[in-house]
Amino acid sequence: MSAQNPASPGGPVVEGPHDPEHDPRASYALEPEYTAALTRRLVATSGTTAEVRSPLDDAPLAHVPQSTEGDVADAFARARKAQLAWSRTRLDERAAALLRLHDLILERQEEIIDLIVLESGKARKHAFDEPLHVALTARYYGRTAHQHLDSERKSGVVPGLTRVEVNRVPKGVVGIISPWNYPFTMALCDGLPALLAGNAVVAKPDAQTMLSALLAAELLEQAGFPKDLWQVVAGPGPEIGGAIVARADYVCFTGSTATGRLIAKGCAERLIGCSLELGGKxxxxxxxxxxxxxxxxxxxxxxxxxxxxxxxxxxxxxxxxxxxxxxxxxxxxxxxxxxxxxxxxxxxxxxxxxxxxxxxxxxxxxxxxxxxxxxxxxxxxxxxxxxxxxxxxxxxxxxxxxxxxxxxxxxxxxxxxxxxxxxxxxxxxxxxxxxxxxxxxxxxxxxxxxxxxxxxxxxxxxxxxxxxxxxxxxxxxxxGMRESGMGRRQGSEGILRYTETQSVATQRLIRFSPQFGMSDETYAKVMTANLRLMKKLGRA
The missing domain is CATH 3.40.309.10 (Aldehyde Dehydrogenase; Chain A, domain 2)
Structure with a gap:
């Protein structure tokens, strides 16, 4: 097994000094102006920071401001205000923003990959999987928006006289708690269908990979999503994770089975839904x-x-x-x-x-x-x-x-x-x-x-x-099944989890009670006869 010789990366990365004859490792850093621009997107007023270091060489990359429980509350307040207007935005406009994001990610993928490698240490070819997957996700939901979210006609109880439609109503503000192992993909892929469905998002990425998640938030805004629609907070899960669960209308979590159990318990106490992708063997x-x-x-x-x-x-x-x-x-x-x-x-x-x-x-x-x-x-x-x-x-x-x-x-x-x-x-x-x-x-x-x-x-x-x-x-x-989680990402299930199902029925001409002088007993006999007739006609 051998180590590759380091090469000078492009984008926001600058290479520090090293001696390749004695040390096969390079030393990398980020421009301070670049990290400052990213961290300004955080909702954080505590005055404290947490250092982010690169697994490549253990060198510091940035000092990330930390959020308080009050900051989480403020993030949800901003997100709720933005969500009210966003939920009234035409579905085609929401989908168009996703398709713009698709193009933007492909245009800036080298910068994205640089940041992923610096924060996670993964091989560059594996970092490439992340912008690829997010672009695929944005394109898929952008192209299939109406397939998932348009109102659907359903069969009414009385053919021709009962009209039933099922609407998909956004839940409100979704809390997303994402892991460090795929910092760009996991920061974005679960939230994109939430946005398309008319929700806002408050995201808490893992402390070890905050910068990739903040770049994701920047790209969302540049793609045309409203500024306050996607809020990012930073801090240890035990300190602010509970504050997210206590305020969200739905929680999406990717991480350990032990933490997933705690989140599921918190959601159950509030009678809100959650989706959990957990561990595996x-x-x-x-x-x-x-x-x-x-x-x-x-x-x-x-x-x-x-x-x-x-x-x-x-x-x-x-x-x-x-x-x-x-x-x-x-x-x-x-x-x-x-x-x-x-x-x-x-x-x-x-x-x-x-x-x-x-x-x-x-x-x-x-x-x-x-x-x-x-x-x-x-x-x-x-x-x-x-x-x-x-x-x-x-x-x-x-x-x-x-x-x-x-x-x-x-x-x-x-x-x-x-x-x-x-x-x-x-x-x-x-x-x-x-x-x-x-x-x-x-x-x-x-x-x-x-x-x-x-x-x-x-x-x-x-x-x-x-x-x-x-x-x-x-x-x-x-x-996952069993202790690997509950709920699903991707496909129809990946977006419908962020919606409430609303049935709207319109009744014409007749009512569901005796009329035309019928007694209750006669009405019961007529309805019984109708049930038998519908079965013979093959109606569901």
Whole structure:
């Protein structure tokens, strides 16, 4: 494994001094004027700041002003005022703003990618996925606005005399709490359908990646969304997260299962809805008829994209006994050929982890597994020579239930391999535990793989692909089963979650009570006869 030589990035980034003969790592910084312009978008009056440091070199990037509970209240007040006018804006105008955002993101994607890499440390090619996904989301909802939000005609109880329409009414102000692992995508993708549906948003991005989220807010305004429609607050979740749940009309959260439970409890107490995308211990199945080269390539992306810090990444791979040795040979070889680097180049296959805390978790999981008898096929150790939070992509064999990484999410570049002989047993083992977010099946028999997918308890299943096929197919819902969450993003479900369903019925000529001199008894007989007639006519 090798580190790429650093290259001078463009956009808002300036490169600091380094000695490439003695240190393979570059030092990067941001222009103070650039970060000041971004942080001015925050609703924050506490006078305190939190330092943001880059995982590439642990150098400071910015000092981000912190919000108070009062700032959260102020953000909601501004958002509610803006939402009243926005909800009366024509749907076509809202959709047009999304399509302008699509173009703006593509025009400024290099700047966006620079900032993502600086804040998250991920390889540039994985950072590229973020503006790509947000542009896809903006275009999809911009083009399908009427399909999701137009009033729908429904069958009335009396044919021709009862007209029923179902309206989609915005909930009001949506609270969005987003994670650090995909700082630009998660800051925007859940909020775009909320805006299209006529809502406002108060967003709390993760403290480690505030700048990417603030750039997202800037792009929204430049695309033509009203200034106060999207409010951003900053601060630790335990301090201001509760203030968001206490004021929002709906909450969208992406993060840990433990925090998701707390948010669900808070929403239940207020009788408001929420959608939660939580943890996963995602399985990949390599069937006996799989294309092994394709499966090995997919397994590398499935396990090590964004250094494994991806909710839908794979941490368990089940391989048919007939092809196990040949698959492992290919998978290990591809993993060992990966290029690692804490730089902003396109050439890297994997960057560092986000923080010391994440590195400590990954290290502890691997050390625990090895101490209890697991075998390291490749990787298995930290690489401080490459960056402060680097851990090698690691493949484990012989992982057993008494090891921490067997059932607990690692959220790092660590994957465990398991043999199977019977596909029913493989499905049962894939379903073991309480998670159910994403799964993958490799087989050259598409019909059989799709049939097996129906028995896997995951919200998304990819055939001959790791996660991108479902995640990038915006017309299909994406989310988790069991302890991996509730609700869905994308598709109709991803926008209708932000609306209230309102039925409006207009009655003509007759009323639902006796008339024309009928007694109550006669009216009951007439209605009974009508029910029998409607059934004979095939009416629902």
């Amino acid at each position: 995602n399985p990949l199945l390599v069937l006996r008829d799989a294309d092994l080269e394709k499966a090995a390539e997919g397994a590398v992306r499935a396990s090590f994209s964004n250094s494994g810090q991806l909710c839908v990444s794979m941490e368990r791979i089940f391989v048919a006994d007939q092809v196990y040795d040949r698959f492992v040979e290919r998978f290990v070889a591809r993993t060992q050929a990966m290029t690692l680097g804490a730089t902003m180049d396109w050439g890297n296959d994997m960057g560092p982890l986000i923080s010391q805390q994440q590195l400590d978790t990954v290290t502890a999981h691997v050390e625990d597994a090895v101490a209890k008898g697991a075998r390291v096929l490749t990787g298995g150790k930290a690489r401080p020579d490459l960056g402060p939070y680097f851990f090698e992509p690691t493949i484990l064999e012989g992982v057993t239930p008494d090891m921490t990484c067997f059932g607990k999410e690692t959220f790092g570049p660590v994957v465990s391999l398991y043999r199977f002989q019977d596909e029913a047993d493989a499905v049962a083992r894939a379903n073991d535990g309480q998670y159910g977010l994403n799964a993958s099946i490799y087989s050259q028999d598409g019909d059989r793989a799709r049939a097996i997918a129906r028995f896997i308890k995951c919200g998304t299943v990819n055939i001959n692909e790791a996660f991108a096929a479902t995640f990038a197919s915006l017309d299909a819902p994406m989310g």
